[in-house]
Amino acid sequence: MTAITAQNSHECRGIWGVPPGAVSLQIGTLLADFEIRAFKTGMLRDTGVIREIDDSLPDSVPLVVDPVMTATCGPDLLSNGAVGDLVGLLIPVRRS
Numbered sequence: 001m002t003a004i005t006a007q008n009s010h011e012c013r014g015i016w017g018v019p020p021g022a023v024s025l026q027i028g029t030l031l032a033d034f035e036i037r038a039f040k041t042g043m044l045r046d047t048g049v050i051r052e053i054d055d056s057l058p059d060s061v062p063l064v065v066d067p068v069m070t071a072t073c074g075p076d077l078l079s080n081g082a083v084g085d086l087v088g089l090l091i092p093v094r095r096s
Contacts, residue, residue: 001018001023001026002017002018002023002041002042002043002044002045002049002053003015003016003017003018003043003044003045003049003077004016004018005043005077012075015045015075015077017045017046017048017049018045018049019048020048020049020051020052021052023049023052023053023056024052024053024055024056027039027053027056027057028056031058036061037061037062038061038062038063038064039057039061039062039063039064040063040064040065040066041053041063041064041065041066041067041090042066042068043068043077043078044067044068044078044082044086044090045077045078045079045082046078046079046081046082047079047081047082047084047085049082050082050085050086050089050090051085051089053090054085054089054090063090065086065090065091067086067091
């Protein structure tokens with residue numbers, strides 16, 4: 001989980017990013033217990049989380065990037081400054 005939203009089918013009332021350190025701790029905790037065969041992203045709120053994911057994921061595990069950038073009810077879910085890091089760090093094919 002990289003962010004929390006308060007929304008329903010009509011409106012989005014709030015978006016809060018999870019601290020990047022919490023995201024890397026989630027990844028490390030799962031890697032310590034399970035054989036992960038692939039990772040898939042969804043909503044990535046900001047550049048800090050994107051960079052943390054890039055640093056935390058092993059290169060040997062495939063990554064599927066599903067960039068959830070805008071909520072159906074309107075607001076941007078990906079901060080403006082994070083698009084460059086998403087495209088530059090996570091989208092390039094660098095995992096086998």
